[in-house]
Amino acid sequence: xxxxxxxxxxxxxxxxxxxxxxxxxxxxxxxxxxxxxxxxxxxxxxxxxxxxxxxxxxxxxxxxxxxxxxxxxxxxxxxxxxxxxxxxxxxxxxxxxxxxxxxxxxxxxxxxxxxxxxxxxxxxxxxxxxxxxxxxxxxxxxxxxxxxxxxxxxxxxxxxxxxxxxxxxxxxxxxxxxxxxxxxxxxxxxxxxxxxxxxxxxxxxxxxxxxxxxxxxxxxxxxxxxxxxxxxxxxxxxxxxxxxxxxxxxxxxxxxxxxxxxxxxxxxxxxxxxxxxxxxxxxxxxxxxxxxxxxxxxxxxxxxxxxxxxxxxxxxxxxxxxxxxxxxxxxxxxxxxxxxxxxxxxxxxxxxxxxxxxxxxxxxxxxxxxxxxxxxxxx
Numbered sequence: 154x155x156x157x158x159x160x161x162x163x164x165x166x167x168x169x170x171x172x173x174x175x176x177x178x179x180x181x182x183x184x185x186x187x188x189x190x191x192x193x194x195x196x197x198x199x200x201x202x203x204x205x206x207x208x209x210x211x212x213x214x215x216x217x218x219x220x221x222x223x224x225x226x227x228x229x230x231x232x233x234x235x236x237x238x239x240x241x242x243x244x245x246x247x248x249x250x251x252x253x254x255x256x257x258x259x260x261x262x263x264x265x266x267x268x269x270x271x272x273x274x275x276x277x278x279x280x281x282x283x284x285x286x287x288x289x290x291x292x293x294x295x296x297x298x299x300x301x302x303x304x305x306x307x308x309x310x311x312x313x314x315x316x317x318x319x320x321x322x323x324x325x326x327x328x329x330x331x332x333x334x335x336x337x338x339x340x341x342x343x344x345x346x347x348x349x350x351x352x353x354x355x356x357x358x359x360x361x362x363x364x365x366x367x368x369x370x371x372x373x374x375x376x377x378x379x380x381x382x383x384x385x386x387x388x389x390x391x392x393x394x395x396x397x398x399x400x401x402x403x404x405x406x407x408x409x410x411x412x413x414x415x416x417x418x419x420x421x422x423x424x425x426x427x428x429x430x431x432x433x434x435x436x437x438x439x440x441x442x443x444x445x446x447x448x449x450x451x452x453x454x455x456x457x458x459x460x461x462x463x464x465x466x467x468x469x470x471x472x473x474x475x476x477x478x479x480x481x482x483x484x485x486x487x488x489x490x491x492x493x494x495x496x497x498x499x500x501x502x503x504x505x506x507x508x509x510x511x512x513x514x515x516x517x518x519x520x521x522x523x524x525x526x527x528x529x530x531x532x
Contacts, residue, residue: 168255169351172317179214189444192437212463249309251513252290262518266290273332311370319353319412326369387421459507470498
């Protein structure tokens with residue numbers, strides 16, 4: 154059955170974006186292979202993605218989308234319980250490329266298809282072209298037979314976090330950047346977010362993590378742990394360029410209120426020790442004019458905030474440094490019902506993101522016509 158294209162908005166139809174800790178039907182990922190993003194022909198990254206998929210599949214179904222030339226390789230490397238589908242793409246950042254799923258009270262699920270310009274378009278895009286990435290949301294929703302909203306502005310999934318209860322958190326650095334939606338004001342963007350995610354209140358943090366290639370995605374800086382509680386990446390080193398960014402975010406959060414009018418509990422999670430790209434890692438990348446250059450000595454935007462919440466577990470980046478254990482212990486306090494699974498994540502970080510960036514959850518629900526009362530006027 155073809156997926157419906159809807160001409161209303163989620164808010165008008167009673168749909169909302171759920172929090173990540175709400176029940177999932179499964180998780181979507183995309184297979185890494187770009188030689189200008191992933192070193193050594195993508196093989197180290199592929200092994201890291203396999204481990205992420207393997208661990209998530211312990212808790213919920215996983216689908217890996219792959220390009221045709223990598224189907225056999227991915228199928229051979231991934232465990233049998235991971236579904237592998239041919240799904241053409243330009244690169245592997247499922248969080249930013251895939252649709253954002255929304256649900257209603259009856260259990261119907263739909264998807265929001267955002268515009269995508271590879272984190273900045275021709276002005277600053279991470280790579281060119283991105284035409285296959287732009288089609289991924291439509292293909293995913295067609296595969297799942299889920300109705301699709303077509304949002305009229307550029308947005309990546311990593312630029313937003315929600316508490317599922319009406320509050321969204323984001324950064325001014327990203328959503329107000331002129332390389333995304335220069336024709337839209339802050340007020341315009343707030344109205345569109347309210348329409349397409351059905352949120353009531355937005356908390357704007359100034360900037361994201363230092364040297365984050367995405368222009369400051371919030372999913373590397375700050376996220377909700379539950380309604381009213383956020384985790385913030387932190388450092389005590391005032392000489393570190395990240396200190397100023399985390400401190401200004403803290404100042405904003407201390408005076409912020411959520412959609413219920415309540416103040417926030419702020420949980421600081423110390424960032425990993427500063428990391429830079431080694432000569433061997435940089436030399437393993439193909440250099441092409443259409444891709445973002447990653448030189449030797451570049452600061453890597455490492456963060457423990459970039460974790461994924463699965464149905465029964467948390468997949469947490471680990472970097473082999475002294476702060477790894479404290480991050481695990483902190484999350485265990487807030488998610489006692491979930492297993493904290495540490496994943497060696499440097500190979501993912503070298504590509505410009507981390508575990509949250511390469512995953513996209515599909516919420517649980519029902520796909521029956523009875524649950525999804527779309528109405529003739531919306532189709």
